[in-house]
Amino acid sequence: MSITQQYLLDSYRAAQHDERTPPAPGQQDWQVIREVRDYGRFRAVVSERPAHGRVRAAVARLIRGSAVRTPRPHH
Structure with missing residues (x-):
């Protein structure tokens, strides 16, 4: 089942139960x-x-392709 098909099925079920889509x-x-x-920065x-x-x-x-990089000064 594709993402679009799943979305359509979920939308149909929500409409049947008077829920938000x-x-x-x-x-x-x-x-x-x-x-x-x-989160990565945190x-x-x-x-x-x-x-x-x-x-x-x-x-x-x-x-x-190098494993180590020397940091460049920030300007």
Whole structure:
């Protein structure tokens, strides 16, 4: 069953029981991404690590193929 079919089935069931319809698929994706990002930043601060630039640095390491990257000074 696809996401759209499941949504239509859930909407039909909600209408039969006079309940609110569920949100459409994909409607809250960006909110979830923001919450995951914020949670990662929170965990970094609690663990006393820098809270910014970690994902970008990890991607840069993967692209360059190096395991260790020396931090660049921020301007």
